[in-house]
Amino acid sequence: MIIQWFPGHMTKALRMMQDEIKIVDLIIYVLDARAVASSFNPSIDDLAKNKKIIYVLNKCDLADNVVTDLWKDYFVKHNRTFLKFQATNKNNAKELLRLIFNTMSDKIAYLKNKGVNKTVRAMVVGVPNCGKSTIINSLSPVKKTITGNRPGVTRGKQWVKIADNVELLDTPGTLWPDLKKEETGINLACIGSIKDNILDIEALSLKLIENIKTNYPELIKSRFDLDDEVSYEEILNFIAQKRGYILKGNTFDTLRTAKSVIDDFRKGRIGKISLERPEIV
Numbered sequence: 001m002i003i004q005w006f007p008g009h010m011t012k013a014l015r016m017m018q019d020e021i022k023i024v025d026l027i028i029y030v031l032d033a034r035a036v037a038s039s040f041n042p043s044i045d046d047l048a049k050n051k052k053i054i055y056v057l058n059k060c061d062l063a064d065n066v067v068t069d070l071w072k073d074y075f076v077k078h079n080r081t082f083l084k085f086q087a088t089n090k091n092n093a094k095e096l097l098r099l100i101f102n103t104m105s106d107k108i109a110y111l112k113n114k115g116v117n118k119t120v121r122a123m124v125v126g127v128p129n130c131g132k133s134t135i136i137n138s139l140s141p142v143k144k145t146i147t148g149n150r151p152g153v154t155r156g157k158q159w160v161k162i163a164d165n166v167e168l169l170d171t172p173g174t175l176w177p178d179l180k181k182e183e184t185g186i187n188l189a190c191i192g193s194i195k196d197n198i199l200d201i202e203a204l205s206l207k208l209i210e211n212i213k214t215n216y217p218e219l220i221k222s223r224f225d226l227d228d229e230v231s232y233e234e235i236l237n238f239i240a241q242k243r244g245y246i247l248k249g250n251t252f253d254t255l256r257t258a259k260s261v262i263d264d265f266r267k268g269r270i271g272k273i274s275l276e277r278p279e280i281v
Helices: 008-023 042-048 065-077 090-103 105-113 132-139 182-190 201-215 217-224 232-243 254-266
Strands: 026-032 052-058 081-084 120-126 158-163 166-170
Touching: 008 042, 008 120, 026 042, 026 090, 026 132, 042 120, 052 065, 052 090, 052 132, 065 081, 081 090, 090 105, 090 120, 090 132, 090 166, 120 132, 132 158, 132 166, 182 201, 182 254, 201 217, 201 232, 201 254, 217 232, 232 254
Parallel strands: 026 052, 026 120, 052 081, 120 166
Antiparallel strands: 158 166
């Protein structure tokens, strides 16, 4: 299942980010904790290579805690500054603000000795629907950015002042022109970084079920009351029957079923699930 999605506004977004990077001190790189490896964007990696970076593992409340701790070990091993984050935890916002100041402390102190009161400017980047705007709003005393549980909500740049001497630049979510690995495209589609209306939802749901059934068999069995004898080809029909998703003519509504499976995953109804582990990076 090959998935490619790179609309024109992403090209414009990357150009804008290239222009703004000159005045930015710091990159806040937001990654979805359920698909950390797939959330890394080579285009952003190139853009940020000469800047200090804070990696924010967002939506940790939806990811497998054990796997998230493996990612923690990965970032420590590679000497990368990171923070586990969930927008509903007010302490996380305080921790991120503290981390911004700690990361920039040397530069702030250097300029202060020269009589300059430094304003830290950070660019917030990540794939679509990873939660950039939500994170900024959690830091800001007043909600200033538009959010939505779908890709493509943020289209232009927006500077937001979150403290007397800290400004954040909210940027549109961006992918890269060529998703070389099939698994990357599938994972991004599952977490909602690719618009659903360009996807084969039924095929995607089966890929998602295969992943969860392999790594979290008890969760998938419990949520959908799956019979161990059901084949992948029969799964959507089986779930449709269980949920009463029946069309006229007594046929199964597999599209509605597929959408419900993906929605259950995205909203954490199946359980805490991570789609990939550090060893694949």
